[in-house]
Amino acid sequence: xxxxxxxxxIVRIDLTTGSRTKVDTLAVEEPLELRISxxxxxxxxxxxGNDVELATGFLVAEGVITNAExxxxxxHCGGPGTGGVENTYNVLDLTLAPGVAPPAPERARTFMTTxxxxxxxxxxxxxxxxxxxxxxxxxxxxxxxxxxxxxxxxLREHQAVFDRTGGLHAAALFDVTDEQSPDLLVLREDVGRHxxxxxxxxxxxxxxxxxxxxxxLQVSGRASFELVQKAAMAGIPVLSAVSAPSxxxxxxxxxxxxxxxxxxxxxxxxxxxxxxRVLVGEGTPRE
Numbered sequence: 371x372x373x374x375x376x377x378x379x380i381v382r383i384d385l386t387t388g389s390r391t392k393v394d395t396l397a398v399e400e401p402l403e404l405r406i407s408x409x410x411x412x413x414x415x416x417x418x419g420n421d422v423e424l425a426t427g428f429l430v431a432e433g434v435i436t437n438a439e440x441x442x443x444x445x446h447c448g449g450p451g452t453g454g455v456e457n458t459y460n461v462l463d464l465t466l467a468p469g470v471a472p473p474a475p476e477r478a479r480t481f482m483t484t485x486x487x488x489x490x491x492x493x494x495x496x497x498x499x500x501x502x503x504x505x506x507x508x509x510x511x512x513x514x515x516x517x518x519x520x521x522x523x524x525l526r527e528h529q530a531v532f533d534r535t536g537g538l539h540a541a542a543l544f545d546v547t548d549e550q551s552p553d554l555l556v557l558r559e560d561v562g563r564h565x566x567x568x569x570x571x572x573x574x575x576x577x578x579x580x581x582x583x584x585x586x587l588q589v590s591g592r593a594s595f596e597l598v599q600k601a602a603m604a605g606i607p608v609l610s611a612v613s614a615p616s617x618x619x620x621x622x623x624x625x626x627x628x629x630x631x632x633x634x635x636x637x638x639x640x641x642x643x644x645x646x647r648v649l650v651g652e653g654t655p656r657e
Contacts, residue, residue, distance in 0.1 A: 373398050373418065374397070374398055374417050374418060374419055374531055374559075375395050375396060375397055375398060375531060375534055375535050376395070376396055376398055377393045377394065377395050377396070378393065378394055378396055379391060379392075379393055379394075380392060380393070380394045395534045395535050396535055396537065397417060397531065397535040397537035397538050397561055398417060398418060398561075399415050399416070399417065399561045400415070400416065400417075400418055400460055401413050401414070401415055401416075401460055402414055402415075402416050402418075402421060402424070402460055402461075402462060403460065403461045403462070404425055404428065404462055404464065405447070405461065405462070405463045405464065406463075406464050406465075406466060406472045406473075407463070407464075407465060407466070407472070408463060409472070411464075411472075411473065412428070414428075414562065414565060415561065415562065416560055416561065416562055416565045417531075417538060417559065417560040417561050417562075417565070418459065418460075420558055420569045420572070420573075421444075421446070421459070421462050422444045422462070422572065423558070423568070423569040423570075423571075423572030423573050423576070424560075424565055424568045424569050424572060425444060425462055425464055425568075425572065426438075426441060426568075426571070426572030426575050426576065427567065427568030427569060427570070427571035427572035427575070427600065427604075428568050428572075429441065429464070430568075430571055430572075430575060430580065430600075430603050430604055431568065431571070431596075431599060431600045431603045431604075432473055433501035433502070433503075433603065434466070434470070434471075434472065434473055435466070435470060435575075436503045436504075436580055437575065437579060437580060438575050438576050438579070439467060440466060440467050440470045441464065441465075441466060441467065441575075442465040442466060442467045442468075443464070443465040444462055444463070444464050444465070445462070445463050446459045446460075446461065446462055446463075447461040447462070447463050448460070448461050495618075495621060495622050495625050501603075502602055502603050502626075503580075503603075503605075504580065504581040504602075504603070504604070504605030505605070505627070506581075506601070506602055506605055506606060506607045506626055506627050506628045507626065507627020507628075507644075508627070509581075509583050509584065509605070509607035509627075511546075511583070511584045511585075511586075511607045511608060511647060512646075512647050512648075512649055513546045513549075513586060513608060513647060513648060513649065514546075514549045514648075514649050514650075515639065515648050515649065515650045516549070517546050517549050517552055518546075518586070518608075518610055518631060518634055518639060518648065519634060519636070519637060519638075519639065520552065521542075521544055521552060521586065521588040521610055521634065522588065522590070522610075522612050522634055522635070524542075524544075524552065524554055525540055525542050525554075525557065525588050525590060526540075526590070528540075528542070528554065528557050529557070529559060529590070530559075531559045532559060532590075537561065538559040538560060538561060538566075539559065539560060539561070539562065539563040539566050539589070539590050539591050540557060540558070540559045540566055540589070540590040541557070541558055541563070541566035541567045541569070541570045541587065541588070541589045541590070542554055542555075542556060542557040542558075542570060542587075542588045543555045543556050543570050543573075543574060543582065543585050543586070543587055543588075543606075544585060544586045544588060545584070545585060546585075546586055547584070552586075555573075555574075555578075555585070556570050556573045556574070556577075557570070558570050558573070563589060563590075563591050563592075563594070563597065564594075564596050564597065564600070566589070567587070567589065567597055567600050567601075568600065570587070571600060571604045571606075574604065580604055580605055581604065581605020581606075582604050582605050582606045583605055583607065584607070585606055585607070585608070586606075586607075586608040586609075586610055587601050587606045587608065587609045587610070588610045588611075589609070589610070589611050589612070590612055591611065591612060591613050592611055592612075592613040592614050592615065592616070592632075593609060593611035593613070593614070593615035593616070593619050593630060593632055594615075594616055594619055595616060595618040595619045595622055597609065597611075597619065598615075598619045598622045598623050598626070598628060598630065599622060601626075601628055602622065602626040602628060606628070607627075607628060607629060607644075607647070608628070608629040608631070608647060609623070609628055609629070609630050609631070610631045610632075610634050610639075611630075611631065611632045611633075611634065612633070612634055612635065613632065613633065614632050614633060615630055615632045615642055620642045620643060623642060623643040623644070624642075624643045624644075627643075627644060628643060628644065629641065629643060629644040629645070629647040629648065630642045630643045630644075631648065
């Protein structure tokens with residue numbers, strides 16, 4: 371398995387004291403090719419690790435699977451026994467269960483997606499609504515604003531690789547049933563924010579099942595259309611982001627019935643959709 375960080379020599383420049391050589395720790399970025407029964411599906415740039423979770427979350431977002439039984443198996447190709455000599459762990463071949471249809475050829479993403487910005491398989495809000503198996507709008511979850519305000523700090527405390535590299539996004543799923551002590555269920559880091567979300571959704575598929583009802587998805591950066599799409603496809607009712615959402619992300623959140631919260635910093639936040647889920651006092655919805 372590839373490393374998640376590596377050390378490289380650099381020249382450190384300080385305009386007050388001059389320059390010196392040192393060793394810096396970098397987040398590893400490597401390509402992952404996803405295949406279904408040997409047929410190329412997509413290539414994404416990611417941080418190695420939790421590749422099966424990433425692939426599972428990816429397939430959920432594409433509307434291919436909705437539960438663990440839909441994915442029969444996954445194997446890293448390239449090593450002995452798979453037609454190669456050395457396994458780089460950068461090709462993952464997936465096997466779908468009988469009766470589960472693979473993506474249509476015109477939807478198969480046989481081009482590269484970057485770690486900076488994934489490419490959404492659904493071209494529009496209408497497409498997301500047409501293929502989603504879950505209805506986040508019907509989720510009865512409510513959450514205290516004070517609880518949401520605490521989540522970025524908990525997320526940051528558990529970003530072990532970010533502490534070493536400063537170069538990774540993070541996503542986490544929280545159970546907020548206990549308002550005083552939200553339960554961090556899973557956290558994943560990746561050079562791509564969309565990959566980090568795919569990984570936590572993949573974890574949910576394997577460990578809890580979908581829909582991910584009653585949970586909050588917390589991300590360390592901005593909230594893009596694609597992240598809201600992934601939340602909708604997984605049935606996640608609340609998406610909380612440290613930074614801003616895009617206009618299309620808000621549009622999709624409104625249409626999907628997802629509570630989208632942005633700029634969650636310190637004691638303040640902006641609620642862009644389904645504000646009735648966010649309670650600011652003793653059971654009082656945010657207006």
